[in-house]
Amino acid sequence: MATILIVDDDPQLRQSFKKILSAEGHRVQTASSGEAGIAAVEKDKPDLVIMDVRMPGMTGLEAYQKINRIDPKLPVIIMTAFGTTDTAIEATKMGAFDYVLKPFEIPAILELIDKAIQAGHFMHAQVQMDATPKEAHQDAIIGSSSAMQQVYKAIGRVAPTDATVLIRGESGTGKELVARALYQHSLRGTMPFLVINCVAIPDTLLESELFGYEKGAFTGAVNRKIGKVEQAHKGTVFLDEIGDMPFTIQAKILRLLQEKSIERLGGKQPIPVDVRIVAATNRDLETAVKEGHFREDLYYRLKVVSLQLPPLRERKEDIPLLTDYFMKHHCRDMQISNPGISEKARTELSSYFWPGNVRELSNAIQKALIFCKGGPLDVRDIAQAIDHTDLPEMETDTSHPVRPDLIIRKWVQKQLSDHTEDNLFESLMDYFGSVVTSEALKKTEGNRSQAAKLLGLSRPTLLSKIDRYNIKIKADVDFY
Template sequence: MHKKILVVDDEKNMRWALRKALEKEKYVVYEASNGKEAIEKFNSCNPNLVLLDLKMPAMDGLEALKKIKVLNEEVPIIMITAHGTMETAIEAMKIGALDYISKPFEVEELKVTIQKALGFGALKEELNYLREELEHTTGKQIIGASNQLKNVMDMVERVSKTNATVLILGESGTGKELIANAIHYSSDRKAAPYVKINCGAIPENLIESELFGYEKGAFTGAATRKIGKFERANGGTIFLDEVGELDLGMQVKLLRVLQEKEIERIGGTQPIKIDVRVVAATNRDLFSMVEEGRFREDLYYRLNVIPIQLPPLRERKEDIPLLVNYFLEKFSQEVGKGKIMLEDGVAEKLLQYQWKGNIRELENVIERMVILSDGNKITVNNLPKEILVAEIREEFLLPENGLFMEDLEKNLILQALERTDYNQTKAAQLLGISRHTLIYRMEKYSIKK
């Protein structure tokens, strides 16, 4: 894609000379004869770089520079200065101009200055990419060796080399965002922008402006133009998390983007072509929502080009020990503890638990146990109550002929006391009751050590 350059100069001959020189270098050139016209052209053509003369009628270069920086802080701007305007050029650099070039100048000098400026913009994009890549590779890895996870990663490898829209399905906490990250960072777009948005976390009245942006004056409070998420992701990938939370009105607008490959800012009059790879995710059953009329069928099929179903953690239990070891190491380092081990029986209970919150729940449980553990060993007493209660529910089934609740309660109290060597505080924790309640019930059932 050829870079776009906006040339702003009140001298017609200068604009003509710059256009001819830059078009030979395969740049797309736009022209403006003063600062006011420059703002209008900038809004319409969204250039990659601006060549801006300092001395112009209607609106001078400094004023135009300030207004362009409000519209787009990142765009590189090169000031064109004349003899005796050096101090003004330095002032422009302080405001935000990237560089300046003094008249008269050689065409080759201008070309080098432009290349450096565009290279600087590319470097900023690369740094942003590297920051996200670092985040991706440190502390946010995909852990597991189960066949289910291998099948998912095989699918990721196959689809990442395409531009196909992907729909990631799975329960909350299964790692849908990590899979979206893997798709982007394994694709040819990995050096381009990667923009994420949680559709369920933004109020309905704000989601359109977040996705598509708005023009200055589009509504009360719109003091400047805002670039939306789709436009920021141009050339790269946008991740629409919790896409099932979009209302029907936004679904129509998203469908148009997927069909036409263009967006329109709120208050805008011209469609803007975009090249964005869409990855969406949801923990909802979109097919059922379609049948109920809560999700558009045409949008469902647009999103569901390549579906990737993530299995819940309870269906790939062989991955639990790997995840436990990973989180143990991670959180022990964070809290400054040495290597932390699990006491006999703890790992078994972690395997038996159903993990309705999936990997996110497992991560939270390990972090809590590491923080609350004494020394470098996690014991059964460090296990959260919900895991112990779940174990009791699985072990005890109501007999066909029923039972006496008091006998069951007494039996459980005895088990808890024996397991903790009659430590009343620890036994109460195992039972999920207070120590005073335990003492009362011990007296009720005449239980003594």
């Protein structure tokens, strides 16, 4: 639920917004002029403002500028009618989240509202590091393992610089949380933070979403569009899943990094922009470079400051902390009392290998809480909640409550249905190869000769695998 402020001189429009948005569970406030809107922003601290451009007295554009000065992170959607779009475009150039043309379709505006609220949440909600959040709306990066301590240190070190940062790690390891923590601890923490998910946006739209276009740049470009990079001027742009960015757009990102300017599609002049880029990927960029999917020059440029997040199975000591955190979090969310968890169930959580990392742990705990039959969560609740409930003959009561072979099979099935890449066989083999290699090294406390012997490999073969899988041996005990 969010607080949304509607600023429009048309009482009917205010009323319909109130009806529609209240039905969606939001709290709606209204103001009939720019002046009243500014006062409401100062007093009520809404999560989102939706404002008309043309009003008697102060115009929407003037009001936007004042609101932007009060809180540059507050998302504002501008409403405009045909004929006043130039002003709305001007507002997006100054950082307004987006604009909509009246009359609008309700599903489309609801979708935009959700996006804007999410963007505002990312900018405002503090991410606590290594501490349980004090307030319900805060998020946290939980973990006190040495691998996570290194991550916190790295965040502390690079956040206040303007360096481009590449966050790497498997799916569900917390890359997005880390990106937000970096932003909040940066010198740009009071300015906008805009997220572009390179996989969620179709290739054909990604370029215009990032860089915008000029009127007439292509059929259908009836107005100029300001891209997210330009909108985030003086702020931070988070390029999520950059490993999936189309090759042609990669060149433009490189240029942005090197020349600090962009060109709108169909534009004649470079436009200087001052943004910090934070990027994240779960892809193996080295392979992507070798295979020609990722530009080598961009790879080198990004990799200068990179932050590697450890998979959960390599920091198992954090599982109890994370378990307690998610138990509390989900119980509060679902408004149920915390049933607690048995010691055996905890052991179960610690022995699983969590291919989906923290996200999978969080989901499993939520599922266990939903399906448990009262009393503390036990082994059976956990075994059923770990993503393999539909497997036949689960032996949840034996001394081997989770059958690893079935889990692996299940996980492979999921990969087969999720992935669209061409070299799936190789990447799955690489995955197993890297798990086997790093586990063997862990067992031998980093001793490469012993690990090679254990695996029945020659030492040079093992070394080439360490290299290929980019296994880092740190202080001889932690691998990531």
